[in-house]
Amino acid sequence: MLVLDIVSSILLMTGIFFGFSGAVGLFRFPDFFTRVHAASITDSIAVILIIAGLLLQTSFDLNTAKLMFILMFLMITSPTASHALAKSARHGGLLTLGESKQQQKQQKEQMQQQEAGQ
Amino acid sequence: MSYVLDYYNYWVVVFLMMAGFYTVISANNLVKKIVGLNIFQTSVFMLYITMGKVSDGTAPILAEGVTQYSNPLPHVLILTAIVVGVATTAVGLSLIVRIKRAYGTVEENEFENKDDAI
Amino acid sequence: MAVLIDLVLLSMLAITALRVIFLKDLFAVVMLFGIYSLLSALIFVNLDAVDVAFTEAAVGAGISTVLMLSTLALTGRTEKENKRSSVLPLLVVIATGAALIYGTLDMPPFGAADNPIHQHVAPRYIEESPKEVGLPNLVTSVLASYRGFDTFGETVVVFSAMVGVLSLLGAARRRENSDDAAVIVAGFKGHxxxxxxxxxxxxxxxxxxxxxxxxxxxxxxGGFQAGVIAAAAFILYALVFSLSHAMQVVSPKFLQLLASLGVLLYASVGIYSMLKGGHFLDYNKLAADPLVGQHFGILIIELGVGIAVFAVMLSIFYAFAHQVERSTIK
Known part of the structure; x- marks a missing residue:
């Protein structure tokens, strides 16, 4: 019993760590796509670890089955939500940080060329 | 400290109520007014549920070995109030849509000016 | 521990509300309101109100956010700069708030078991309902049996809200020419x-x-939550596969019939119990054994509530989505 408790608390702690790192990333990352990446960590690995930790706390009854269903449901929905978010942003014309820097550089070069041409 | 804990929930409820109230009377945009009204409404829900809570009580679903339940009556009142609340919010929002059709704006001072012009 | 969670969640709720006041971007305001609803659902769980939390999560974070977003699609997403002075509203709010805070000091302390609210009817519900109604979930037995009149009134209010929305926005009709619909479907084809x-x-x-x-x-x-969740499923369908597809599955006309049917089902239980010689909504008369009668009555009226709430929520969504569709085609 004790071994299970220790394993479950380790799983819970790592889950909390990933959840926390996702939250920090959401605030600290520079552009939209990296922030979506950070947020999707909270949805995926943190949730898996926390539910795995909780599964070890149950005594393999109805609650175990319910947790399994929740895990399955989250495994389907949350990656889809992140995907839809990122894809909509892409369709809406949002550029990644690298691309927008490149674009700025090109615009600058064009300006300089125009100035040189004049 | 225990004095603060005794009244903290009520104070937050009053704060939320006032935040909603302020949004309703100071916002110019009708959609924001509706959001403010909803915040006010949720604060009232919170007040009722707070009053129904009993320390060391559990959710009012009969189970063996449980002696202390929280009060089910506020739960019943608020459960129905939430659904009625969203239905009335929908009526408010559809009024806003009609106002937009008729005046071309949902800012309060702008359509009041148009009213005065007539 | 529960107290600590309560404190943290309530503080987060207060911060969210504060942010809503000062944001000008209405899209963000609506999203924050969704978060606000979800947070309050968590607080309700912590305060033992599981049924309420369930409803708040489905309604506040689901349906009202969708309705507000579709209103924003029609009215524009930024609030214009407000030129009016905000000193007077602030003074009014501070004065009212101070009076209310002063009032809370006379409230009984949070969570004490001997508070006045726990002395009057609640003990009866908790002690007698296993014998009188026989259901484990006290909230359902109070909602459907002890306060059946109240719930009937609320179902009628929800129904009349649907009538109000439909008379303001016009009932959505199924589109016959599919050219317009094709334009909108194209938006989600890539997904x-x-x-x-x-x-x-x-x-x-x-x-x-x-x-x-x-x-x-x-x-x-129970019926309220189930109705909202079922409506959310169809709303998801309409959002991903276009409104006209959803209307082929469940037509607006059918929904109006369904909403009336739900309310009528509720009322007919009352009438039937009157015919059996009891009072309106007296479930004891529905079967030979009063407990069995209670079970029948609660099952049927919950079904009525579920059908009515489902139909009302979905047809309100149809009305709004139809308006959005009309404005994008033009």
Whole structure:
């Protein structure tokens, strides 16, 4: 019993760590796509670890089955939500940080060329 | 400290109520007014549920070995109030849509000016 | 521990509300309101109100956010700069707030078991309802049996809200020429993943709604929650596969019939118990054994509530989405 408790608390702690790192990333990352990446960590690995930790706390009854269903449901929905978010942003014309820097550089070069041409 | 804990929930409820109230009377945009009204409404829900809570009580679903339940009556009142609340919010929002059709704006001072012009 | 969670969640709620006041971007305001609803659902769980939390999560974070977003699509997403002075509203709010805070000091302390509210009717519900109604979930037995009149009134209010919305916005009709619809469908054609997952999820959501509907006597759940969850499934369908597809599955006309049917089902239980010689909504008369009668009565009126709430929520959504569709085609 004790071994299970220790394993479950380790799983819970790592889950909390990933959840926390996702939250920090959401605030600290520079552009939209990296922030979506950070947020999707909270949805995926943190949730898996926390539910795995909780599964070890149950005594393999109805609650175990319910947790399994929740895990399955989250495994389907949350990656889809992140995907839809990122894809909509892409369709809406949002550029990644690298691309927008490149674009700025090109615009600058064009300006300089125009100035040189004049 | 225990004095603060005794009244903290009520104070937050009053704060939320006032935040909603302020949004309703100071916002110019009708959609924001509706959001403010909803915040006010949720604060009232919170007040009722707070009053129904009993320390060391559990959710009012009969189970063996449980002696202390929280009060089910506020739960019943608020459960129905939430659904009625969203239905009335929908009526408010559809009024806003009609106002937009008729005046071309949902800012309060702008359509009041148009009213005065007539 | 529960107290600590309560403190943290309530503080987060207060911060969210504060942010809503000062934001000018209405899209962000509506999203924050969704977060606000979800946070309050968490607080309700912590305060033992599981049924309420269930409803708040489905309604506040689901349906009202969708309705507000579709209103924003019609009215524009930024608030214009407000030139009026905000000193007077602030003074009014501070004065009212101070008076209310002063008032709370006379309230009984939070959570004490001997508070006046716990002395009057609640002990009877808790002690007598196993003998009188015989359902484990006290909220369902109080909602459907002891306060059946009240719930009937509320169902009628929800129904009349639908009538109000439809008379303001006009009932959505199924489009005959599919050219206009094709334009809108094209927007989501690229989202293959979304379409596949939606197809996978929607049956599960409906199954869950049915579970919530019929398990409401024993655990958290009931007609109100089930109706909202089922409506959410169809709203998801309409969002991913276009409104006209959803209207082919459930037509607006049918929904109006369904909403009336739900309310009528509720009322007919009352009438039937009167015919059997009892009072209006007296379930004891529905069967030879009063307890069995109670079970029948609660099952049927919860079904009526579920059908009515489902139909009302979905037809309100149809009305709004129809308006959005009209404005994008023009």
């Amino acid at each position: 293959k993943v979304l379409r596949v997952v939606a197809k996978l999820i929607i049956p599960l959501i409906i199954l869950f709604a049915l579970y919530v509907q019929f398990h409401g006597d024993f655990g958290p759940g």
